Amino acid sequence: MRSTISERPLLQARGISKAFGVVRVLDEVDFDLRAGEVHSLLGENGAGKSTLLKIFGGVHRADQGEMLYRGEPATVDHPQKARELGIALIHQEPLTFPDLDVAENIFLGHGTTWKSRFIPIKWKDRYREARRLLDELGVRLDPRARVHGLSTADQQMVEMAGALSQNARILLMDEPTASLTPEETRELFRIVQRLREQGTAIVFISHRLEEVFSLSDRITVLRDGKFVATRRKEETSIEEVIRMMVGRPLGKFYEREEAIPGKTLLKVESLGRGRRFSGVSFEVRAGEIVGMAGLVGAGRTDVASAIFGIRPADTGKIEIRGEAVRIDNPAQAIRLKLAYVPEDRQHHGLVLPFSVAGNVTMASLRRLFPRGWLRPPRERELAEDYRTRLSINLRDTSQPVWELSGGNQQKVVLSKWLITEPEILILDEPTRGIDVGAKQEVHHLMGELCRQGKAVLMISSDLPEVLALSDRILVMREGRLTGHFRREEATAENVMAAATGQPLPGEKGTPVSSG
Amino acid sequence: MSEKGTLIEVEASRGRSVAATVLRFRELGIAFFVLLIVAVATLKEPRFIDAANLRNILLYIPLILIVAMGQMMVIVSRNIDLSVGSTLAFSAIVIGYLFVNQPDFPIWLAAVLAVLIGAVLGAVNGALVAWVGIPAIIVTLGTMSVYRGMVFIYSGGRQVSGADLPEDLIDLARTSPVFGIPWILILALIVVILAYLFLRYTETGREIYAIGSNPRAAELRGIPVKLNLFLVFTICGALAGLAGILFASRFGYVNPANTGVNFELIVISAAIIGGANVFGGSGTVLGTVFGCLLIGVIHNALSVLGISGFWQTAIYGLAIILAVALDAVLQRRLGKRKEGADLL
Numbered sequence: 052m053r054s055t056i057s058e059r060p061l062l063q064a065r066g067i068s069k070a071f072g073v074v075r076v077l078d079e080v081d082f083d084l085r086a087g088e089v090h091s092l093l094g095e096n097g098a099g100k101s102t103l104l105k106i107f108g109g110v111h112r113a114d115q116g117e118m119l120y121r122g123e124p125a126t127v128d129h130p131q132k133a134r135e136l137g138i139a140l141i142h143q144e145p146l147t148f149p150d151l152d153v154a155e156n157i158f159l160g161h162g163t164t165w166k167s168r169f170i171p172i173k174w175k176d177r178y179r180e181a182r183r184l185l186d187e188l189g190v191r192l193d194p195r196a197r198v199h200g201l202s203t204a205d206q207q208m209v210e211m212a213g214a215l216s217q218n219a220r221i222l223l224m225d226e227p228t229a230s231l232t233p234e235e236t237r238e239l240f241r242i243v244q245r246l247r248e249q250g251t252a253i254v255f256i257s258h259r260l261e262e263v264f265s266l267s268d269r270i271t272v273l274r275d276g277k278f279v280a281t282r283r284k285e286e287t288s289i290e291e292v293i294r295m296m297v298g299r300p301l302g303k304f305y306e307r308e309e310a311i312p313g314k315t316l317l318k319v320e321s322l323g324r325g326r327r328f329s330g331v332s333f334e335v336r337a338g339e340i341v342g343m344a345g346l347v348g349a350g351r352t353d354v355a356s357a358i359f360g361i362r363p364a365d366t367g368k369i370e371i372r373g374e375a376v377r378i379d380n381p382a383q384a385i386r387l388k389l390a391y392v393p394e395d396r397q398h399h400g401l402v403l404p405f406s407v408a409g410n411v412t413m414a415s416l417r418r419l420f421p422r423g424w425l426r427p428p429r430e431r432e433l434a435e436d437y438r439t440r441l442s443i444n445l446r447d448t449s450q451p452v453w454e455l456s457g458g459n460q461q462k463v464v465l466s467k468w469l470i471t472e473p474e475i476l477i478l479d480e481p482t483r484g485i486d487v488g489a490k491q492e493v494h495h496l497m498g499e500l501c502r503q504g505k506a507v508l509m510i511s512s513d514l515p516e517v518l519a520l521s522d523r524i525l526v527m528r529e530g531r532l533t534g535h536f537r538r539e540e541a542t543a544e545n546v547m548a549a550a551t552g553q554p555l556p557g558e559k560g561t562p563v564s565s566g
Numbered sequence: 567m568s569e570k571g572t573l574i575e576v577e578a579s580r581g582r583s584v585a586a587t588v589l590r591f592r593e594l595g596i597a598f599f600v601l602l603i604v605a606v607a608t609l610k611e612p613r614f615i616d617a618a619n620l621r622n623i624l625l626y627i628p629l630i631l632i633v634a635m636g637q638m639m640v641i642v643s644r645n646i647d648l649s650v651g652s653t654l655a656f657s658a659i660v661i662g663y664l665f666v667n668q669p670d671f672p673i674w675l676a677a678v679l680a681v682l683i684g685a686v687l688g689a690v691n692g693a694l695v696a697w698v699g700i701p702a703i704i705v706t707l708g709t710m711s712v713y714r715g716m717v718f719i720y721s722g723g724r725q726v727s728g729a730d731l732p733e734d735l736i737d738l739a740r741t742s743p744v745f746g747i748p749w750i751l752i753l754a755l756i757v758v759i760l761a762y763l764f765l766r767y768t769e770t771g772r773e774i775y776a777i778g779s780n781p782r783a784a785e786l787r788g789i790p791v792k793l794n795l796f797l798v799f800t801i802c803g804a805l806a807g808l809a810g811i812l813f814a815s816r817f818g819y820v821n822p823a824n825t826g827v828n829f830e831l832i833v834i835s836a837a838i839i840g841g842a843n844v845f846g847g848s849g850t851v852l853g854t855v856f857g858c859l860l861i862g863v864i865h866n867a868l869s870v871l872g873i874s875g876f877w878q879t880a881i882y883g884l885a886i887i888l889a890v891a892l893d894a895v896l897q898r899r900l901g902k903r904k905e906g907a908d909l910l
Contacts, residue, residue: 147783148775149780172769
């Protein structure tokens, strides 16, 4: 145990709850933080880690629960308030001012008072002070350099220097390493260690378990917005932590009959684009569902949008029904009988103010109305047809889609693609944010599509869903395929391990060599 | 990475550095255009560089300069003010009628009043943008009409002619305290210097850049975003108000249907040509001064060369689009992207 860690908590949160709309993101979470410790928050996507951090940082306000700062009740309802308590939040994407220089980014808005507004800025002092803070962090950055054009790592350093300038006692870091190179990560860790030794308390979020274990003193696991456990690093193991993260009862899932896959409909070989993903190869056959698991930001959506021509890949090749093709835009993809149900249905899947009828025909207008004139009766007829087939709950097909619930909206998106008569469907988080009933119906529909001989690639962050529905499971991590499991060999633990980069001893599964 | 990759990167960085140089020496580029226009105009019409004509140019530019300083600040904060021409006109007409009714009213007090009138009109814009949350382009498009309407209502559509304006006011554009530099130009230079000091040396000035550069980050930093936006619009209005009384001095009349019409276009062109970025966060006093110089010279060259006034509006519009297009190309070269530019 480190001697610098004090036993009395610096910050204590009790029974924190928070909901966005009807979605409960945090449910009675307890957390405590001591001076001189690195306390990591772990959990799957959507477990509520970032929300908790933002509540500590004054960005969000908790619906329930209380916070104690040095044992005294504290209200942190504004970022300014958090700053006054010495709490600094470093966001995953640095919140910097690209047009201003490094020194200004460090100091601006910090410690401004009504009086200081009337005193001319002493630029020399400001640059000298910035230099000193950057030296303290051991960062080689020119205080006069414009922030625009600096790497993410450097921008984080600028934010850290800003935190130092206000003598922050608590540093909240939301996935700071997500877009850093290994070199930059080591540099960051060196600085975090130094701050800890000086008695700063650090809350750290990362999906990379090895990082978490190398850096943390204590680890708290959240699952589905609920507190699971807090452990000293020495008292736990990567295996145990993964079990705590995924240890959710599987619940009742639609049972699919064993699929008999047909010929390969979609095949990609060493697909890559820039630094987002590379060397991605897999195939999807007629009549099977291939699940794609991984953490947010692992590059799954990037792969999907490359296949669908939204942001074409710059290396590798795509074969559709055995023929090599080039897909430069979604129109070509649709002609090749591909469909893509995007992750963000409200922004990319639907035109919210348009009617249900207008939305469902949107991807097939050319085919339905070859002469270029829309016929609203025909649109309504089609919409009625799909309303019955997918049991979409709506008042009227001329109703704007924004009036529908999430589940029904998703069914409208699915209808839109079914009308194009696709053979290959890419479903990106098809059941995120929809209720249990609708979720089951979507699962049934996927099974039905497979029976009809369609190929389905399902991206999902819902592990139980992936495990229950997929014939095969691909796992992506940091832009590469890191796992490929057959249905019978996949478990929550080994899929999670592949997604976080943890080889689990004694587990089966085919690690895919990255290269 | 393959060799091909690195080659492309080297090429790209070379392209970037050329673009960066062009951006950095923007003022030189503008100066080049100013000289080019002067040269062409003089060749065609030697009267262009007469003392009398140079004086004309020097008397028009201060009006643009004063309002462009305010407009530039507004643009830096990621907003725009289309109402400056009408604000200028309202201040001019109120002051004009003030002199009609009280010929002995002190000039300096009239100037203070003009600034206050402009500040109030600007504050209305600022309040609507900052606290009601209406986009600046809509607010100021609306108040552009409202304020112009107020000009007509106040004046009953009648113009204030030179005979009604006190000699002392007209003298601001004719007489000089030092070196033959007219009062009106000296006032403009004072405004320019104050604007520079404000934007460079005060926390509030720097916050205006921060707000335009990344509004969300500014909010999270605890910068008083709304108060600053209100202030910026108020300053812009106040400067337009000051320009109103100087307009009356320079032209010797105030006409409800003419005064300040299209003035927003002129000052926005000047600010943007001078390097103010319509996406906020950048813009300099020096650049804006050069922008005003160019616009002023163009304005004068067109009339000296006998090109119809009808062309002028079209040419300012063209100048804005060219300046922004040039910037867009250069920025793309630099690989700069503002947030929200990505689709997915």
